Amino acid sequence: MTAITREEVAHLAKLARLDLSATELDHYAEQLDVILQSVARISEVAADGIPPTSHPVPVENVFRDDIAKPGLDRAEVFAAAPATEDDRFRVPRILDEEEA
Amino acid sequence: MSSADADLIRQPASVLAAAICDGEVSSVEVTQAHLARIAEVDGRVHAFLEVTAEAALETAHLVDEKRKSGANLGVLAGVPIAVKDVLTMRGVPTTCGSRILEGWRPPYDSTVVARLRAADMVILGKTNMDEFAMGSSTEHSAYGPTHNPWDLERIPGGSGGGSAASLAAFEAPLAIGTDTGGSIRQPAAVTGTVGVKPTYGGVSRYGLVALASSLDQAGPCARSVMDAALLHSVIAGHDPRDSTSIDAPVPDVVAAAARGDVRGLRIGLVKELSGDGYQPGVLQRFNEAVEILQGLGAKVVEVSCPNFDYALGAYYLILPSEASSNLARFDGMRYGLRVGDDGSNSVEQVMSLSREAGFGAEAKRRIMLGTYALSSGYYDAYYGQAQKVRTLITRDFTAAFTKADVLISPTAPTTAFKIGEKVDDPLAMYLNDIATIPVNLAGNCAMSLPVGLSPADGLPVGLQIMAPPMADDRLYLVGSALESALTDKWGHLLIEEVPNL
Numbered sequence: 001m002t003a004i005t006r007e008e009v010a011h012l013a014k015l016a017r018l019d020l021s022a023t024e025l026d027h028y029a030e031q032l033d034v035i036l037q038s039v040a041r042i043s044e045v046a047a048d049g050i051p052p053t054s055h056p057v058p059v060e061n062v063f064r065d066d067i068a069k070p071g072l073d074r075a076e077v078f079a080a081a082p083a084t085e086d087d088r089f090r091v092p093r094i095l096d097e098e099e100a
Numbered sequence: 101m102s103s104a105d106a107d108l109i110r111q112p113a114s115v116l117a118a119a120i121c122d123g124e125v126s127s128v129e130v131t132q133a134h135l136a137r138i139a140e141v142d143g144r145v146h147a148f149l150e151v152t153a154e155a156a157l158e159t160a161h162l163v164d165e166k167r168k169s170g171a172n173l174g175v176l177a178g179v180p181i182a183v184k185d186v187l188t189m190r191g192v193p194t195t196c197g198s199r200i201l202e203g204w205r206p207p208y209d210s211t212v213v214a215r216l217r218a219a220d221m222v223i224l225g226k227t228n229m230d231e232f233a234m235g236s237s238t239e240h241s242a243y244g245p246t247h248n249p250w251d252l253e254r255i256p257g258g259s260g261g262g263s264a265a266s267l268a269a270f271e272a273p274l275a276i277g278t279d280t281g282g283s284i285r286q287p288a289a290v291t292g293t294v295g296v297k298p299t300y301g302g303v304s305r306y307g308l309v310a311l312a313s314s315l316d317q318a319g320p321c322a323r324s325v326m327d328a329a330l331l332h333s334v335i336a337g338h339d340p341r342d343s344t345s346i347d348a349p350v351p352d353v354v355a356a357a358a359r360g361d362v363r364g365l366r367i368g369l370v371k372e373l374s375g376d377g378y379q380p381g382v383l384q385r386f387n388e389a390v391e392i393l394q395g396l397g398a399k400v401v402e403v404s405c406p407n408f409d410y411a412l413g414a415y416y417l418i419l420p421s422e423a424s425s426n427l428a429r430f431d432g433m434r435y436g437l438r439v440g441d442d443g444s445n446s447v448e449q450v451m452s453l454s455r456e457a458g459f460g461a462e463a464k465r466r467i468m469l470g471t472y473a474l475s476s477g478y479y480d481a482y483y484g485q486a487q488k489v490r491t492l493i494t495r496d497f498t499a500a501f502t503k504a505d506v507l508i509s510p511t512a513p514t515t516a517f518k519i520g521e522k523v524d525d526p527l528a529m530y531l532n533d534i535a536t537i538p539v540n541l542a543g544n545c546a547m548s549l550p551v552g553l554s555p556a557d558g559l560p561v562g563l564q565i566m567a568p569p570m571a572d573d574r575l576y577l578v579g580s581a582l583e584s585a586l587t588d589k590w591g592h593l594l595i596e597e598v599p600n601l
Contacts, residue, residue, distance in 0.1 A: 019456035053488075057569070
């Protein structure tokens with residue numbers, strides 16, 4: 001497995017929506033590389049033909065009757081929101097300026 | 101603090117519950133004693149992020165009224181409890197140790213909290229933790245570290261260091277923890293307390309802010325095995341609001357704790373969870389406990405789980421992968437911190453700025469690790485391979501449980517280390533959970549209980565008992581037998597030796 005570069009870390013930060021500082025990028029590039037090198041040895045035993053486990057107990061669809069139940073209290077939910085307007089969550093602009 | 105209060109705070113939860121039930125002491129008095137203790141020592145321990153004194157006294161008063169009216173009370177009615185700040189509690193700040201949720205008041209109760217309330221227990225407040233439960237020292241809390249009551253310069257373990265420290269400091273007789281890779285058991289080990297990670301699906305995850313959904317499990321923290329069993333019985337059981345909740349009767353953990361018997365039981369020593377990396381003082385106390393178990397009539401056998409050597413590697417791919425997905429919800433839109441909403445920044449810029457400001461170093465590290473492990477081109481090599489190792493670990497457990505009824509190991513390789521010692525050395529920090537992680541990957545259950553103080557530094561050592569899925573009662577059967585033998589030897593529980601704060 002290959003080493004992780006600073007550019008890759010910058011790309012990951014973008015994908016993960018983290019506006020990392022230059023110092024953080026340097027620091028994480030080094031640390032993520034060390035961590036990835038140390039976990040890479042799992043490939044010694046993870047041979048073909050071994051089924052993957054995604055969940056410790058076999059999960060099947062769990063159904064319930066379609067009966068309406070009270071939801072969360074609107075006032076409480078909005079009270080915890082960073083910004084609201086007209087009984088809705090207010091969010092920043094969604095489109096980039098050139099798209100707008 | 102009065103001498104009556106000083107006496108109350110040292111009582112086991114089972115004794116407090118009986119005294120409240122018999123009217124010998126009121127829940128208000130018990131609650132006041134614990135609140136006074138928190139006021140006295142928490143400035144130094146910092147186990148709590150939020151103390152809900154007023155609500156606690158109100159609940160205690162209602163329980164006292166209920167008792168006087170002759171109503172039926174639950175097994176722990178009127179007993180105070182501390183709750184890890186990763187479980188939602190309606191109207192009470194739930195931060196998960198993160199800036200990104202600072203001041204967030206959830207509009208609903210987690211099922212665990214709802215069950216505590218339904219059992220008439222008195223919630224004292226929310227306890228400190230590593231941010232979103234990522235850590236083994238509680239140093240990754242955005243609100244500052246918790247200090248170990250055995251030595252305030254040392255870590256109380258993590259991520260549930262606040263819950264464990266609240267018990268060791270006699271601020272609460274019981275606490276709730278959550279365990280994704282050892283966050284209940286490792287803090288229990290380093291604070292001389294008892295902690296149980298129930299079988300995955302044994303306790304509802306509804307309202308437990310998710311770190312890694314396939315690994316997370318809430319469980320009881322206590323100062324004795326019986327107290328843990330009583331709390332386990334209150335919080336466990338099927339919940340239709342968690343689709344991974346097991347729809348089967350809860351194992352009778354209270355009866356098992358009352359019985360405490362290992363005669364004829366096969367106890368497996370896991371070869372891979374010992375030796376290199378484990379402090380001599382930890383191994384010494386562990387080996388002495390093994391001899392005690394043998395003396396009590398258990399048959400001790402050695403078992404090998406060869407793939408456990410790969411558990412840490414698999415865990416540090418699976419956990420960050422799930423965490424990076426789960427933490428994507430913290431985008432500053434519907435709740436939590438929002439930064440840079442100045443009218444010019446786009447929604448994506450605001451998300452990136454908010455997450456950068458709101459998450460701490462370890463959270464960012466794991467989010468990026470998970471983003472990498474799940475990204476195109478690396479998914480098969482990392483996440484896919486890790487999932488196969490998970491299968492191998494489960495198979496190792498299955499094979500071992502044909503030779504032994506329970507498995508044991510030291511809970512953690514070392515005793516409590518100094519605050520600051522490993523905080524920016526992720527690999528050294530991750531090694532703390534080397535013995536606890538396999539259980540989370542396989543989904544079975546485990547307990548840590550104190551087996552003495554390391555001769556090297558006088559700090560607590562924990563022993564881990566592991567049982568098959570839904571055989572949680574075996575943890576209590578063995579734990580209780582060992583605890584009784586140790587208590588006979590010492591003349592008291594180990595926690596009685598904690599220095600006065």
